[in-house]
Amino acid sequence: xxxxxxxxxxxxxxxxxxxxxxxxxxxxxxxxxxxxxxxxxxxxxxxxxxxxxxxxxxxxxxxxxxxxxxxxxxxxxxxxxxxxx
Amino acid sequence: xxxxxxxxxxxxxxxxxxxxxxxxxxxxxxxxxxxxxxxxxxxxxxxxxxxxxxxxxxxxxxxxxxxxxxxxxxxxxxxxxxxxxxxxxxxxxxxxxxxxxxxxxxxxxxxxxxxxxxxxxxxxxxxxxxxxxxxxxxxxxxxxxxxxxxxxxxxxxxxxxxxxxxxxxxxxxxxxxxxxxxxxxxxxxxxxxxxxxxxxxxxxxxxxxxxxxxxxxxxxxxxxxxxxxxxxxxxxxxxxxxxxxxxxxxxxxxxxxxxxxxxxxxxxxxxxxxxxxxxxxxxxxxxxxxxxxxxxxxxxxxxxxxxxxxxxxxxxxxxxxxxxxxxxxxxxxxxxxxxxxxxxxxxxxxxxxxxxxxxxxxxxxxxxxxxxxxxxxxxxxxxxxxxxxxxxxxxxxxxxxxxxxxxxxxxxxxxxxx
Numbered sequence: 001x002x003x004x005x006x007x008x009x010x011x012x013x014x015x016x017x018x019x020x021x022x023x024x025x026x027x028x029x030x031x032x033x034x035x036x037x038x039x040x041x042x043x044x045x046x047x048x049x050x051x052x053x054x055x056x057x058x059x060x061x062x063x064x065x066x067x068x069x070x071x072x073x074x075x076x077x078x079x080x081x082x083x084x085x
Numbered sequence: 086x087x088x089x090x091x092x093x094x095x096x097x098x099x100x101x102x103x104x105x106x107x108x109x110x111x112x113x114x115x116x117x118x119x120x121x122x123x124x125x126x127x128x129x130x131x132x133x134x135x136x137x138x139x140x141x142x143x144x145x146x147x148x149x150x151x152x153x154x155x156x157x158x159x160x161x162x163x164x165x166x167x168x169x170x171x172x173x174x175x176x177x178x179x180x181x182x183x184x185x186x187x188x189x190x191x192x193x194x195x196x197x198x199x200x201x202x203x204x205x206x207x208x209x210x211x212x213x214x215x216x217x218x219x220x221x222x223x224x225x226x227x228x229x230x231x232x233x234x235x236x237x238x239x240x241x242x243x244x245x246x247x248x249x250x251x252x253x254x255x256x257x258x259x260x261x262x263x264x265x266x267x268x269x270x271x272x273x274x275x276x277x278x279x280x281x282x283x284x285x286x287x288x289x290x291x292x293x294x295x296x297x298x299x300x301x302x303x304x305x306x307x308x309x310x311x312x313x314x315x316x317x318x319x320x321x322x323x324x325x326x327x328x329x330x331x332x333x334x335x336x337x338x339x340x341x342x343x344x345x346x347x348x349x350x351x352x353x354x355x356x357x358x359x360x361x362x363x364x365x366x367x368x369x370x371x372x373x374x375x376x377x378x379x380x381x382x383x384x385x386x387x388x389x390x391x392x393x394x395x396x397x398x399x400x401x402x403x404x405x406x407x408x409x410x411x412x413x414x415x416x417x418x419x420x421x422x423x424x425x426x427x428x429x430x431x432x433x434x435x436x437x438x439x440x441x442x443x444x445x446x447x448x449x450x451x452x453x454x455x456x457x458x459x460x461x462x463x464x465x466x467x468x469x470x471x472x473x474x475x476x477x478x479x480x481x482x483x484x485x486x487x488x489x490x491x492x493x494x495x496x497x498x499x500x501x502x503x
Binding site: 013016017032033036037039040041042044046069070071072 | 327329330338339340341342343387388389390391392394398431487488
């Protein structure tokens with residue numbers, strides 16, 4: 001179960017993984033090396049990590065959530081554009 | 086094969102009659118302070134690399150370090166399918182060499198690996214899948230691989246249990262048939278390589294976890310383990326699942342994301358399925374083992390994880406997809422399910438060869454196709470270590486291709502839906 005800030009607690013199958021959410025370098029000034037890192041290299045950690053998910057079958061909001069990559073526990077989800085007031 | 090007796094039918098009979106204990110298959114050795122080559126990962130890739138180093142190049146001061154027991158990772162979790170009908174010419178050549186090595190592996194290792202070349206059939210349910218299949222068949226034929234597109238009538242002849250009518254939601258429009266493909270006993274491959282490598286002098290260290298990799302001035306010096314430190318001028322990362330974490334120890338960043346892939350077996354039934362049946366659209370592959378169990382494999386899970394637990398979603402979807410193909414299997418019960426870890430790369434091709442750290446080599450990123458590649462991966466990695474030249478077969482799979490934009494898009498991989 002993942003708790004969407006807009007929709008509440010929903011089954012994980014409603015959500016889709018959307019990447020590590022690493023910051024995008026400025027394409028105008030980034031070196032080819034930095035750009036390559038952004039495109040391909042992944043941290044792929046085996047513990048707690050913050051990643052990007054989308055409430056695919058739901059409100060469609062992108063969420064930043066903390067997940068443990070070995071136990072699959074999820075502990076905090078925030079909407080990328082800001083949580084509801 | 087110096088110390089160990091060779092296996093033979095006569096020997097099997099004699100031991101069967103006399104009930105004498107079988108000799109130890111490989112030895113336990115003490116960890117020495119230094120080796121010529123350290124191989125991290127006691128799976129089929131690491132063992133094949135160590136075996137090839139000793140057999141082909143006479144390099145026997147080799148240590149294979151395994152965190153758990155030999156073959157405990159992907160080598161014992163895959164669905165044991167061997168084929169070479171990939172899509173890219175690089176992939177086809179590479180896997181075909183592997184298939185050829187598998188064909189003679191039992192003789193080379195003096196170990197029955199039970200390779201059954203029963204044919205491999207990939208089904209197309211959409212025009213797009215059929216188009217990719219024709220493309221694959223043409224690439225395969227150019228590389229002299231036995232591979233052709235066949236129609237529903239021929240498919241029904243090969244696998245009568247398949248529903249080739251127009252009723253299913255995903256009707257069978259055609260298939261790519263690859264007669265040399267088949268299945269093998271994956272544990273036997275691991276044990277055969279381990280036994281042969283041990284006999285040639287390779288040291289196999291189980292329950293030996295690498296906790297650090299020592300790098301000085303851009304050169305690898307050795308590794309630290311839970312049993313002490315060892316030095317070596319060459320360290321090869323042959324792990325799967327944890328390969329990016331091992332690379333992190335050496336400070337090498339790699340484009341890998343780890344996804345679980347789940348599989349399941351049913352209770353055993355009488356032999357009826359004589360071909361490996363795969364559907365990319367339905368994300369399922371089915372084969373029947375010598376014991377009669379049906380083995381089901383799927384695509385990777387939808388999110389990255391190091392968890393090897395099974396999920397109900399997988400069981401439900403694989404059952405639904407198998408029944409879509411073969412409705413007569415409905416009464417069969419699933420015995421067990423498991424997951425293995427797949428190191429996915431952006432282009433579904435492996436990463437093999439040198440890294441920015443001198444002496445630290447990688448044989449990683451094997452995604453969903455590692456097991457079938459093991460013999461050729463071992464052969465080419467050993468050649469690279471012994472000759473310090475990158476073999477032609479793996480030149481396209483270097484780590485630098487991501488910087489230079491030379492990706493090898495392998496859409497013939499099992500994880501890719503067409």
